[in-house]
Amino acid sequence: MRLTSIEYVLFVAIAAAGYHLLSARPRRVFVVLASLVFYGTLAVRYIPLLLGIVVLTFFAAIWIQGAGDRKRGQTSAFFVALLLVILGSLKYIDFAGPAGPSTSGSISLRYLIPASLPLGFSFLIFTAVSYLIDVKRGRLSAEKNFFSVAAYLLFFPKLVQGPIERAGHFIAQIKAPAKFDDNLAAQGLKRILWGFFKKMVVADRLAIYSDAILGHIDQHNGISLLIAVVFFSFRIYADFSGYTDIALGTAEIFGIRLSENFRRPYFSGSITEFWNRWHISLSTWLRDYVFLPLAYSTSRILGKPRYLFVQTELWIYALATMVTFALCGLWHGNGWNFLIWGLIYGVYLTSGRVTQKMRKAWVRKAGLVRYPRFLKGFRIIFTLILVMFAWVFFAVPRVADALTVIRKIATEPGSPYGVTDPEFIYGLIAIGLFFVFEALAEFYNGRVSFFQNRRPAVRYLSYAALVIGILMVGVLDSGHFIYFQF
Amino acid sequence: MRLLLKLLCVGLIIFLLDLTIGYGLRRLYFHRPFGNRKSLIYVIENMKDPIVIMGSSRAQHHYVPSLFRLTFGKSCFNAGLDGAFIEYHEALLELVLKRYVPELLILDISASEFDESDSRLQAISKLLPFYAQSDELHSLVQRTGPMERIKLMSRIYPFNSEIIQLLLPYFVGPDILPDYPDGYIPLFKAGSLPPTPVEEPGQVELDAFATSSFRGFISRAKENGVSLFVVVSPSLRRYQRATRSIDYARSLCEAAAVPFWDMSETVSILQHPEYFYDRTHLNDRGAREFTRLVIDRLK
Numbered sequence: 001m002r003l004t005s006i007e008y009v010l011f012v013a014i015a016a017a018g019y020h021l022l023s024a025r026p027r028r029v030f031v032v033l034a035s036l037v038f039y040g041t042l043a044v045r046y047i048p049l050l051l052g053i054v055v056l057t058f059f060a061a062i063w064i065q066g067a068g069d070r071k072r073g074q075t076s077a078f079f080v081a082l083l084l085v086i087l088g089s090l091k092y093i094d095f096a097g098p099a100g101p102s103t104s105g106s107i108s109l110r111y112l113i114p115a116s117l118p119l120g121f122s123f124l125i126f127t128a129v130s131y132l133i134d135v136k137r138g139r140l141s142a143e144k145n146f147f148s149v150a151a152y153l154l155f156f157p158k159l160v161q162g163p164i165e166r167a168g169h170f171i172a173q174i175k176a177p178a179k180f181d182d183n184l185a186a187q188g189l190k191r192i193l194w195g196f197f198k199k200m201v202v203a204d205r206l207a208i209y210s211d212a213i214l215g216h217i218d219q220h221n222g223i224s225l226l227i228a229v230v231f232f233s234f235r236i237y238a239d240f241s242g243y244t245d246i247a248l249g250t251a252e253i254f255g256i257r258l259s260e261n262f263r264r265p266y267f268s269g270s271i272t273e274f275w276n277r278w279h280i281s282l283s284t285w286l287r288d289y290v291f292l293p294l295a296y297s298t299s300r301i302l303g304k305p306r307y308l309f310v311q312t313e314l315w316i317y318a319l320a321t322m323v324t325f326a327l328c329g330l331w332h333g334n335g336w337n338f339l340i341w342g343l344i345y346g347v348y349l350t351s352g353r354v355t356q357k358m359r360k361a362w363v364r365k366a367g368l369v370r371y372p373r374f375l376k377g378f379r380i381i382f383t384l385i386l387v388m389f390a391w392v393f394f395a396v397p398r399v400a401d402a403l404t405v406i407r408k409i410a411t412e413p414g415s416p417y418g419v420t421d422p423e424f425i426y427g428l429i430a431i432g433l434f435f436v437f438e439a440l441a442e443f444y445n446g447r448v449s450f451f452q453n454r455r456p457a458v459r460y461l462s463y464a465a466l467v468i469g470i471l472m473v474g475v476l477d478s479g480h481f482i483y484f485q486f
Numbered sequence: 487m488r489l490l491l492k493l494l495c496v497g498l499i500i501f502l503l504d505l506t507i508g509y510g511l512r513r514l515y516f517h518r519p520f521g522n523r524k525s526l527i528y529v530i531e532n533m534k535d536p537i538v539i540m541g542s543s544r545a546q547h548h549y550v551p552s553l554f555r556l557t558f559g560k561s562c563f564n565a566g567l568d569g570a571f572i573e574y575h576e577a578l579l580e581l582v583l584k585r586y587v588p589e590l591l592i593l594d595i596s597a598s599e600f601d602e603s604d605s606r607l608q609a610i611s612k613l614l615p616f617y618a619q620s621d622e623l624h625s626l627v628q629r630t631g632p633m634e635r636i637k638l639m640s641r642i643y644p645f646n647s648e649i650i651q652l653l654l655p656y657f658v659g660p661d662i663l664p665d666y667p668d669g670y671i672p673l674f675k676a677g678s679l680p681p682t683p684v685e686e687p688g689q690v691e692l693d694a695f696a697t698s699s700f701r702g703f704i705s706r707a708k709e710n711g712v713s714l715f716v717v718v719s720p721s722l723r724r725y726q727r728a729t730r731s732i733d734y735a736r737s738l739c740e741a742a743a744v745p746f747w748d749m750s751e752t753v754s755i756l757q758h759p760e761y762f763y764d765r766t767h768l769n770d771r772g773a774r775e776f777t778r779l780v781i782d783r784l785k
Contacts, residue, residue, distance in 0.1 A: 006633040182489045189493075219764075420662070422650040460492075464499040468507060471642040472649055477608065 001041040003246050004199050011038065012192075015156075016185075016253045024177040028147035031174065031254075035156035039119070042160065046118035050154065053086070057128040058149045061135045061142035076136035080129050087125040090118060092334050120160035122331055126285055127153055131167040133289055140168045148175060157250040161243050163261045163281035173256045181255055188252030190451060190463065195245030197466050200474030202430040203239035206231040208423045208475070214395050217404055221414035225405050232395045233388045234431050237266060240279070266387070267442045269379035271348040274387060282331070286324050295320040317353055322346040332394070337402055341393040348386055426473055508641020514652040515615050515645060525669050529565045530581050530616055537562035538582070539669070540575045541594030547767045548594065548719045550777040551668035557781050560589070564669030570609035572599055573626070576699040576706070577613055580622040583710055590713045592780070593703065597718065597729040597750065600696040614644035629695065672770035673763035692730055700735065704742050715784070718748045719776060720755040722765040752779065 001007050015034040060079035067075040135142050143149045152170045213220050213228035241262040251258045265278035275283045298316045329342020368375050393402045418424045450462035539549040545566030554562035607630050617623050627634050637643045707714040739746035761772025
């Protein structure tokens with residue numbers, strides 16, 4: 001069942017009606033069943049595995065809590081490692097897939113790719129791990145009701161593509177005897193509609209051109225590849241944030257608020273800010289469960305104030321950042337390209353930290369502080385260029401392909417392919433519309449909004465316009481979301 | 487209750503907008519001044535040509551109707567469409583046969599004609615503007631998915647993704663949006679291609695829907711006494727594994743006594759890389775050469 005299909009809309013309508021007719025306790029059972037039905041339409045064969053993870057997580061949390069102070073760390077480490085081994089074995093070890101490195105001679109870990117990674121398992125395992133660590137740290141008590149844990153792990157809107165929800169935030173909501181909230185449901189419906197628009201009108205429109213070019217990089221010149229990379233950058237954002245809007249909107253119809261995953265990341269003024277706005281649930285997960293523990297444990301090992309004339313604090317930051325983003329890259333996929341994508345961000349952030357004082361001094365010296373708007377604009381554009389550069393490694397399957405794209409962009413100009421093609425024009429219009437909506441929300445803080453306008457007529461017309469836009473130019477037989485594969 | 491009322495209001499606005507815009511799009515579609523999309527309206531509503539070519543973009547770019555006309559003294563129309571597969575051809579044949587029976591029909595198929603693919607049915611959407619007036623399309627649309635009929639309750643949906651093509655004739659001249667009066671779209675660039683065929687990855691399974699459409703196509707043509715020829719035109723693409731689509735088409739044509747010409751490896755074409763626009767399509771020069779070869783066989 002695609003999330004942008006009529007089937008999904010009908011499914012949500014029936015599931016939400018059933019949910020609101022029940023009291024709190026059976027609701028949890030109902031959510032679990034509805035989630036399994038949903039997952040069954042995508043990959044029924046993995047349901048036993050899914051349930052196995054739920055049972056394991058439920059009992060593991062109880063054991064961790066029951067273990068004494070001394071054994072709690074070991075018990076949690078064991079179960080977290082077990083979950084990660086399950087994820088690793090599903091994600092990276094492929095005995096049925098294509099063997100050996102790619103025939104093109106490029107470096108590739110394709111032989112480690114599974115025949116098919118169970119949908120959403122990266123999200124599921126990270127959610128489960130966060131629950132176990134939070135129980136171990138005493139941030140929350142192990143949940144005694146199996147269906148609360150099952151609903152937390154399996155809640156269908158977030159099951160296959162996140163957000164990676166924290167247990168404390170979710171379980172309290174699912175246990176509360178919430179009444180049907182008209183306003184929240186209306187907000188949810190609007191959000192779903194906006195998600196549909198992002199996915200079908202923006203992401204899938206851009207995909208047609210970017211896939212056509214990036215799928216045949218040998219046949220296209222630098223300028224066409226550059227446009228394709230720009231299209232891909234907007235596409236992946238519209239695709240993933242579109243999914244998130246649908247997921248959050250669906251949850252709101254159920255009276256549940258999930259965590260925000262995006263805050264207009266392409267208006268970030270730095271890479272640090274970008275990661276505070278992009279895939280927020282993953283970046284905070286990595287911060288809380290990888291970066292901070294790693295930085296803390298490293299700081300206990302490195303006792304001197306400086307190593308090789310560099311402050312220890314900087315070494316710790318560099319090491320923790322590089323490891324965190326290497327993991328971030330590998331979490332996304334099992335190719336060298338994903339690892340390099342992650343490491344690029346590690347390099348960005350580390351070099352940003354190293355040059356921070358220098359850059360500030362330069363800005364002051366150049367007198368740019370007197371032009372804050374120019375400075376902000378410059379920072380946004382520069383950050384966006386850095387982000388788009390990194391996307392090259394995400395957009396193509398092999399490192400060699402990414403390097404070819406970069407080489408061609410740098411050395412092979414020419415005229416762009418298909419500028420009179422309707423797909424190109426649709427793509428430009430899609431980016432333009434999307435940019436305007438995002439800019440209004442970013443810079444006018446919702447003051448200029450058609451969807452939250454005081455006049456009902458303007459609001460209703462705006463929603464209707466979105467539907468008409470989808471019918472007119474949406475890709476209505478669109479495929480799955482990009483992040484489904486992770 | 488308030489939420490339901492709001493939804494009702496929005497629904498009503500959507501309904502009215504859909505009705506109005508859908509009507510406008512229909513007018514634009516069926517009264518377009520020029521442009522190659524006009525060809526489809528001609529094929530479905532007006533075509534009476536005794537010789538008809540059907541197929542994908544390879545048909546569209548590989549068969550020159552004027553050469554058929556000069557040789558046989560009968561008019562010919564090239565009804566090929568970019569991205570079309572056998573399901574589309576079957577539906578199109580059904581619509582054509584409703585009005586008249588062509589004497590000679592060439593169906594150009596590709597080496598991946600019946601391969602399983604998500605994009606197989608996309609070309610069928612090109613026929614949706616005719617959905618309201620054609621019972622033949624109803625059963626086909628039902629086969630594309632249970633929700634398609636619900637989508638078709640919208641007046642705009644049949645014209646999904648058409649708005650730019652519909653408006654372009656009012657902003658650009660025929661030099662940018664040329665008419666192709668006999669359906670043939672020539673390609674004029676010669677690709678810088680290697681002289682040897684390129685190996686492509688192997689193919690996937692055959693699509694059951696596609697193979698049944700091919701059977702349906704052949705039987706409908708035969709029932710109506712159309713002289714059908716199934717042709718595979720030249721291509722520089724080669725597959726590592728045996729081409730299952732070609733084998734399937736050959737066996738079915740043999741069983742139905744329909745001439746099947748696999749000309750994909752015609753040496754007199756393949757030895758001239760300058761005849762190709764890209765690895766899949768001939769340019770105008772190549773198309774004229776290839777059309778002559780087909781005509782020689784037909785004589």
